[in-house]
Amino acid sequence: MCGRYTIRRADVGAAALRALNLPLFEEFTELKIVPRFNIAPSQNAPVIRPNAAGKPAAGEVRWGLIPSWTKGKPKMQPINARAENVATSAMFRQALERRRCLVPADGFYEWHGSKPPKQPYFIRRKDDGLFMFAGLWERWKPDDDAEPIDTFTLITTTPNELMKPIHNRMPVILSPEDYEKWLDRTAGAEEAIQLLRPYAAEEMEAWPISTRVNRVGNDGPELLEKI
């Protein structure tokens, strides 16, 4: 699940975050965003994470987590992490403690059905506002003297009432009042996992769309048209 999402407006970054009037975002770095209708795994996407000073900063990071201890060619690059397992899994535990991030999105896709052709749906806020997915990131160096590569994964949880008919999982969408705590590196894993719950269904809407979205290279507004 959650193997595709959108960032359709360039104002999704700094302006939207400052509008929340959260202290953490007062000095937020301007987030340069190229609108996209089809963000897929293994591509770079903007994420928001604390910089060295603890202030949130934004930059492009590759979707698909490569743990820092990976030797040689990465074998596993999970694009999702189950909220039920992040606290105990050897792969996610450290990232949950120290490397949490926000992944901005203004919509995502989900495929309904057991065998192809599956019916894709587009899901967004009713007010077409901003989502922040809960993410974890890692820094990996292919070799000792190579440039580090940053990657991230999206945390998933059980579906809310809107998503249940479509799928058995959904991405963790954080409430604005939880953004700070999720990024706060002084908050521990125990506090962090409290925030990992299904988002309010009444604030979301979904509709069926064309299977044109299946092709990663398709990246236009027509992907969101109701069918």
Add this chain to the structure above:
DNA sequence: CCAGACGTTGTT
């Protein structure tokens, strides 16, 4: 102790 795995999704 060392060796080997470490994940999710969906599909069967």
Add this chain to the structure above:
DNA sequence: GTCTGG
């Protein structure tokens, strides 16, 4: 790196 299995 850290946990599990042998």
Add this chain to the structure above:
DNA sequence: CCAGACGTTGTT
């Protein structure tokens, strides 16, 4: 998540 490749030899 879905789509598309899945190989070797030899040459640059």
Add this chain to the structure above:
DNA sequence: GTCTGG
């Protein structure tokens, strides 16, 4: 069928 790439 299974892996890789987007």
